[in-house]
Amino acid sequence: MNTVAYDILDEIIERKLKSRHRIFADKEKLHPDYIPDYLPHREEQIKRVASILVSALEGVRPSNILIYGLTGTGKTAVTLYVLKRLGKKAIDFDARFKYAYVNTRKTDTTYRVLADIARSLGLRIPYTGLAIAEVYRRYVEALENWGGVHIVVLDEIDYYVRKHGDDLLYKLTRINEELEHSKVSLIGITNDINFVENLDPRVRSSLGEEEIVFPPYNAEQLYDILMERAKQAFNPNTISNEVIRYCAALAAREHGDARRALDLLRVAGEIAEREMAEKVTVKHVKKAAMEIEYGRIQQVVSTLPLHAKLVLKAIIVLVRKHGHATTGETYNYYREFARSIGLEPLTQRRVSELINELDMLGLVNAVVVNRGRYGKTKMIRVGDLIDVIDDALERFMGE
Ligand SMILES: Nc1ncnc2c1ncn2[C@@H]1O[C@H](COP(=O)(O)OP(=O)(O)O)[C@@H](O)[C@H]1O
Ligand SMILES: [Mg+2]
CATH class of the missing domain: 1.10.8.60 (Helicase, Ruva Protein; domain 3)
Known part of the structure; x- marks a missing residue:
């Protein structure tokens, strides 16, 4: 049985x-996160990165590199691919070569960024408790005791700079002035071309000793x-x-x-x-x-601020009624929703900005139309996914 x-x-x-x-x-x-052995259509970028970095195997500091291009164009994959291969070659050549890879969107405090960089040299840095200057000092000391070429990759660097400014970047671009026995090269990677254009010129010129653009596939x-x-x-x-x-x-x-x-x-x-x-x-x-x-x-909906959720709800109600919404109607409905839950409504101007933000997030589609003597308004529509958006709103409205 x-x-x-x-x-x-x-x-x-x-x-x-x-x-x-x-x-x-x-x-x-x-x-x-898997890095394949073969990256089709990136031969040129691989060659560029490798030919810049290869001098590290002879103890010569490679130029810093600034890499940019839209998301999913292979920037991270190519960079790590080349570094891993060089890391293996370094063993054959008996070269003192190491690299640190930090994604500053995920590792988003100065302490953690520096700690990760220092740890890649084998240092043991506690998760909290030291002053940032102390972590930096230990890193410099470890570099000096080691005497090699350290490549520091700061991926999605725009996130870090937007939050904390570019002091750390500036400091790292100057670090070689403090070093006698080791050398540090930086690789900054970003998806954001605006970031590159708005970077402090001093930082851009030193970080971008070489610049490599990754075109979309x-x-x-x-x-x-x-x-x-x-x-x-x-x-x-x-x-x-x-x-x-x-x-x-x-x-x-x-x-x-x-x-x-x-x-x-x-x-x-x-x-x-x-x-x-x-x-x-x-x-x-x-x-x-x-x-x-x-x-x-x-x-996207779950992370909208409450007022933006109410504006979106107003648009959805109106679109279901008339097929579209205008700025004025949206404002009236929004104001009612806000009051009904005891919230002070935002100004019409601010709501208009929120509509633009919802448009940028791809949740609604707003076009400006001219209504002659009635002035301009926005014609707002919601695509096929209106039910999905509404479901999400219902789920996350209270949060
Ligand atoms: N040429 C390529 N061949 C194989 N896989 C690739 C190629 N380019 C990108 N990928 C893969 O696509 C995904 C996104 O690439 P990634 O390097 O993370 O892009 P980016 O850093 O530019 O946003 C990763 O999984 C990566 O392995
Ligand atoms: Mg990436």
Whole structure:
């Protein structure tokens, strides 16, 4: 009796596990942090970065590099790819070469940034408790005791500078003046071209001794990139060229973001697996696009300030009624909503700004129309995802 029950259970579990592994051979290969051995269509950028950094293997300080380009253009992947390869070569050459990689969007205090940099030399820095100047002093001391070339990568550097200013950057660009036995080179990476243009000229000229721009990928290039990753991530015959082409085309519509293309492919595979399908189809990719968009909307709506949520709610009510909303109508509804929950309404001018912000976030679409002697107003519409946005609002209204 017992054995029979056990066998049945075994079978159920086994079937479940098998079905789970049918689509993916190695899903990790689609993970955004995975650095593949081959990065198609980035040969030129790899060459540039490598030819600048290679002098480090001979103990000569490489130029600092400022790297910029839109999200998902391979900046982080290329930089880490080159550094990892150089790190291996350094062992063969017996060269004193190390690097620190810090993403300042994730590691967002000066203390933690410096601590991570120092730790990459093997220093043990506590998670809190030291003065920043002390962490810096220990870093300089460790550099001097070591006597090598240290490459410091500050990724998504615009986040740090926007929050804390550019003092640290300035200090790091001058650090070599304090060093006798070691050398430090900086690599700053950003998705934000405005950041580069607004950087203090002194910092830009030293950080940007070399500047490398990463152009967006087109649909064909994304196809090659996805193909390369898909070969490793999926089991044979579970994915077709058509599906990959479709993911590439969708992502190319949004400025050619490789991360988005990979996400689509991964989520499509997950959906196919959930549905116990034999293969990933274009239908799965369409569902994946919806799921990703849905997630994005939840995320964006959840972080809106309360007044912006009320403005968005007013727009949705009006759009459901008349197909569109104007600034004036939106304001009236918004004011009522605000008062009904005991909030002092913002001014019309401020609400108009909030409408622009909602537009920039892609939640609404506002165009200015001229109504002759009635002056100008905004014609505000909400796309196909109005129900999704409204659901998210209901969920997050109280937060
Ligand atoms: N040429 C490429 N070949 C393979 N994968 C790539 C390529 N370019 C980018 N990727 C992948 O796309 C994702 C986004 O790239 P990433 O380097 O993080 O972009 P960025 O730093 O410019 O925002 C990562 O998972 C990365 O591995
Ligand atoms: Mg990046």
